[in-house]
Amino acid sequence: MRAIELFAGAGGLGMGVSLAGFKPEMVVEWDRWCCDTLRENRKLAGSIISSWPTPIEGDVRDVDFRRLEGKIDLVTGGPPCQPFSIGGRHRAHDDSRDMWPEAVRAVREIRPRAFIFENVKGLTRETFSTYLGYILLQLQYPSMDRDGDEDWQDHRDRLQRHHTSGGRIEYRVVHQLVNAANFGVAQKRERVVFVGFAEGIVADWCFPRETHSLDALLYSQFKTDGYWDHHRVAKKNRVINERFKARGESLKEKPAEMPWRTVRDALEGLPEPRLDGKSGGFLNHRLQPGARSYVGHTGSPLDEPAKTLKAGVHGVPGGENMLRRADGSVRYFTIRESARLQAFPDNYVLHGAWSEAMRQLGNAVPVTLGEVVAKSVREHLLSSGA
Structure with missing residues (x-):
């Protein structure tokens, strides 16, 4: 067609x-x-x-x-x-x-x-x-x-x-x-x-039915440990979102939908980015320094879906273009990581510097x-x- x-x-x-x-x-x-x-x-x-x-x-x-x-x-x-x-x-x-x-x-x-x-x-x-x-x-x-x-x-x-x-x-x-x-x-x-x-x-x-849900993610995190087992995350390293704890613990039956995909899911297989760009052969996967966390600017938690990527870069008010690790530290998403969060394939090249590529992805x-x-x-x- x-x-x-x-x-x-x-x-x-x-x-x-x-x-x-x-x-x-x-x-x-x-x-x-x-x-x-x-x-x-x-x-x-x-x-x-x-x-x-x-x-x-x-x-x-x-x-x-x-x-x-x-x-x-x-x-x-x-x-x-x-x-x-x-x-x-x-x-x-x-x-x-x-x-x-x-x-x-x-x-x-x-x-x-x-x-x-x-x-x-x-x-x-x-x-x-x-x-x-x-x-x-x-x-x-x-x-x-x-x-x-x-x-x-x-x-x-x-x-x-x-x-x-x-x-x-x-x-x-x-x-x-x-x-x-x-x-x-x-x-x-x-x-x-x-x-x-x-x-x-x-x-x-009519619009297609939704296929994934928050409850299904919480079920795999709170009821079965399936999410943590898949990613081989030890109990001492698991960060529980207090906003969802009561909801997750109250679930009685496994939801029919698939679990929401998280940042950890999307970045699976990607090495930690480096300043020199030597990051396992992945395109556009260079560390961008300068990220910091403060009130209202906290980044996207590793074990939830990311916040909405924005076309801005350093000035994005909610820290949407940052990753917040399990230990609370933050860094900017690389271009490749952001592309994965937008479901772009790994062989897709984003033209321009980090700020320009992030603008393209934030509008996508x-x-x-x-x-x-x-x-x-x-x-x-x-x-x-x-």
């Missing part, structure tokens, strides 16, 4: 979509460092993206999609999220960085059978509820573009009137806030995901999450027969 990847970044979502069985016909990304990463990995034998086309490096607003109308099964992407991020100033529809209008334009011009878009959790905040509703209306009726100087509120009102008067829905859209940890990613990363199917495709799809979608959603969408498209 044919796909288009917009706002590709370092390739996390796109890799997941490719693993699900889609072949990208176009990849668009404006950031030169991300494009360097994509170009470099296209050259590598065995790379997930070796069959991708050369990325279009430039502003998506300059791309004409009309030649692909009716020829594409899936459009995917993560419109830049700064207008809705928890960090920084929030201007939403008044922010020139808001690329949702371009995502909608791509759907309008391409008319794909389905689309998958994702964005930060901040988009679901009450502050942005009106604009979230506006995004959903645009995705349902992409052909109803803004007229001339029409402002976004007037456009929203026109879409609402069309919707409530029984207008023909062009795409049936559902959205859901999902936590990547619940799908086997070793990171507590919440993203809001939008999935839409074109009119004519049987619309009986975990590969596993993209694959789970895209695989479900692909199966639905195949079964619909449309």
Whole structure:
């Protein structure tokens, strides 16, 4: 099946979509460092993206999609999220960085059978509820573009009137806030995901069921010791999270889900990084010095899923880009460790210095999450027969 990847970044979502069985016909990304990463990995034998086309490096607003109308099964992407991020100033529809209008334009011009878009959790905040509703209306009726100087509120009102008067829905859209940890990613990363199917495709799809859970992890840590035995951690070296102790001890039956994957799980097999970069032959696995812990800046515990990786580096307020060892000491995650927390393969090269590579990873979608959603969408498209 044919796909288009917009706002590709370092390739996390796109890799997941490719693993699900889609072949990208176009990849668009404006950031030169991300494009360097994509170009470099296209050259590598065995790379997930070796069959991708050369990325279009430039502003998506300059791309004409009309030649692909009716020829594409899936459009995917993560419109830049700064207008809705928890960090920084929030201007939403008044922010020139808001690329949702371009995502909608791509759907309008391409008319794909389905689309998958994702964005930060901040988009679901009450502050942005009106604009979230506006995004959903645009995705349902992409052909109803803004007229001339029409402002976004007037456009929203026109879409609402069309919707409530029984207008023909062009795409049936559902959205859901999902936590990547619940799908086997070793990171507590919440993203809001939008999935839409074109009119004519049987619309009986729903988001995949969660496969992993906190309770299953606690059961293996508190009830069976299976987690500790697997990692050969002696009792004296086990750090018990007091926040979860009562919950873990109260569990009576083994949960049906698989355990949340932890930082220790994700980093299994990686040697301790060194300043000279000689770290067992692993790519991008050099120690970055300077990490320190203080109140509110404590890093990610070794035996839980990581905190959400952030695009910032030294200035990340919660220490999300640091590892906190069992003895309480901290250090920065290496690029390779961060890539594993985002489910990137070990042969994937991140272009640029540590700070630049961490920015790319902090903005990425975990590969596993993209694959789970895209695989479900692909199966639905195949079964619909449309």
